[in-house]
Amino acid sequence: MSEIGPVVVVGGGVTGLVAAHHLLQAGVDVAIVEASQRLGGKVRTEHVDGFVVEAGPDSFVAQKRTVLELAAHLGLDGDVRPTRPGVGGSRVWWDGRLHGLPEGLLLMAPSRLTPLFRSSLLSWKGKLRVLGDLFLPRGGSDDESLESFVLRRLGPEMLERVAQPLVAGIHAAEPSTMSLRASFPRFLDMEREHRSLFLAARAARKKATGASGSHFVTFARGMGQLTDALVEAIGPAYVRTGVAVTDLEARGGGYRLGLGAGSTLEAAAVVLAAPARTTARLLAPVVPEAAAAIGGIAQVSTSTVTLVYRAADVPELSGTGFLVPAAQGRKVTGVTFLSNKWPGRVPDDRFVMLRAFVGGRHGQQAATCPRDQLVEIVRAELAEMLDLRADPVLTRVFQWVDGLHRYTLGHLDRVRVAEAALDQHPGLVVAGAAFHGIGLNECVDSGRRAAMRLLAGQLAGQPGGRR
Numbered sequence: 001m002s003e004i005g006p007v008v009v010v011g012g013g014v015t016g017l018v019a020a021h022h023l024l025q026a027g028v029d030v031a032i033v034e035a036s037q038r039l040g041g042k043v044r045t046e047h048v049d050g051f052v053v054e055a056g057p058d059s060f061v062a063q064k065r066t067v068l069e070l071a072a073h074l075g076l077d078g079d080v081r082p083t084r085p086g087v088g089g090s091r092v093w094w095d096g097r098l099h100g101l102p103e104g105l106l107l108m109a110p111s112r113l114t115p116l117f118r119s120s121l122l123s124w125k126g127k128l129r130v131l132g133d134l135f136l137p138r139g140g141s142d143d144e145s146l147e148s149f150v151l152r153r154l155g156p157e158m159l160e161r162v163a164q165p166l167v168a169g170i171h172a173a174e175p176s177t178m179s180l181r182a183s184f185p186r187f188l189d190m191e192r193e194h195r196s197l198f199l200a201a202r203a204a205r206k207k208a209t210g211a212s213g214s215h216f217v218t219f220a221r222g223m224g225q226l227t228d229a230l231v232e233a234i235g236p237a238y239v240r241t242g243v244a245v246t247d248l249e250a251r252g253g254g255y256r257l258g259l260g261a262g263s264t265l266e267a268a269a270v271v272l273a274a275p276a277r278t279t280a281r282l283l284a285p286v287v288p289e290a291a292a293a294i295g296g297i298a299q300v301s302t303s304t305v306t307l308v309y310r311a312a313d314v315p316e317l318s319g320t321g322f323l324v325p326a327a328q329g330r331k332v333t334g335v336t337f338l339s340n341k342w343p344g345r346v347p348d349d350r351f352v353m354l355r356a357f358v359g360g361r362h363g364q365q366a367a368t369c370p371r372d373q374l375v376e377i378v379r380a381e382l383a384e385m386l387d388l389r390a391d392p393v394l395t396r397v398f399q400w401v402d403g404l405h406r407y408t409l410g411h412l413d414r415v416r417v418a419e420a421a422l423d424q425h426p427g428l429v430v431a432g433a434a435f436h437g438i439g440l441n442e443c444v445d446s447g448r449r450a451a452m453r454l455l456a457g458q459l460a461g462q463p464g465g466r467r
Contacts (some may be wrong), residue, residue, distance in 0.1 A: 006268060007268065008269075008270050010274050010282070011037075013039075013385075016273035016447065017040070017231065018448055019232055020238065021447075029065045031239075031240050031265065033244065033245055035242070035245075036242070039231050040224065042403060044056055044223075044225045045224030046396065052344060052346075054306070055398040056306065058342070063215065067444050071229075072366060074226070077228050079359045080219050080220075081218050082214030083215050083342065084342065087320060091321075091323070092162070093328065094161055094325060095221070099120045101389075103212075108158060111201035119175065126156075133198050136152070137195065138195055140337050147178070148161045168323070169266075170438070171404070173300070173406045178407060179412065199414060213397040243259055247282065247283070249285060249286060254449070255428065269427035271451075273431045273447065275403075276299060279430055283428075289421035290418040290421040291431070293421070294414070299404065300364070301367045301401045302404050304355055306359070306396040307356070308351055308392055309351065309354070309393065315388060322335055330385075332356050334359055335357070336357075358377070360373065401460060404433075428452055431447055432446055433448070
């Protein structure tokens, strides 16, 4: 083993697994300590009677190559699967019916005028206000909220009916509190470079002309293939599950981690790949400035309810699913038609699989209520929105209490304060979805960067504590 170990990785989600894998590949002695009984974090797949059920993310962005490169390294590149071709896109439930999102949207930025004008989702007043983007100057503050940005560029209807439900599906956050710079920096770049979001989105579409492949991809046997492969590559000798780290202290040029009941671990370095609140609590006695900053990173609870029906009992479903704006006052924020979206999620075409998301402005309390109650809430809203009243043949509920980080205004300032303080404590690194992105690509990259910082000399006493 390397002379620069050992390293303790706190947290066995995908970020911690990636960090440990990179360190082990470099010959560093590693111990992963995970409080729960399983590894993988929110990346989790269940296989039940031929059904593939996702507990967390069902896909990742293919244009960002980080996960694809990791998959190839782990021998999974042959198992990457695109969305089903020709099934159509997502829709929005508004005023009692489903409306298609205008084709050519780059998240919320339109790139084509004709689909925008044909859309039933926006009024004519709303469509004309969107066109105002073509003539507006650059503007905004240094750390502008998503709400302010969309109102300024595209108007209130695009905020209410498109931007809010889209970002709620990703961040479970309110646009009024979201930091655009932290959550969607690409839109700031689009405005800076092209002035108009429409012109920027059109340029991006032209640049992508001729490119093939799905924007989102998954794995043949579910997203758990990735974390399962990481766990196998790491090996059981380097893993301790069902063990919570209770405290952290600097000791003799390294660190001591308390594990409860008087048990401890000694480490030359520590990677904290845990949720923000856990990381802040452990850092408080060692780097109080970093702890205070990280403690200000918001967390929110979400839940998913997967329902499988007999196809004969389900009204015809087109597209990949739909979103529900907060203004509609529902607890369900979106529904994915998984059996439409991905191949191999149901044994055959006799079945239909849906997954509903609960959380956001109206669903916070529901997201953590008893599971049978949560299922009834979802079924009642699906009955109204889809006229789906049959009994499911399979139900799976996953509740993630404080499981999602929100990048509120001032987020990047908090991260900078934390990183600057950690720079003074060699061998102490933070990583994960709390800091520089909540997507799978960003989490994998965060784990890789944490390992690289240690391998670049941090264990030898050089400053550095960033992700």
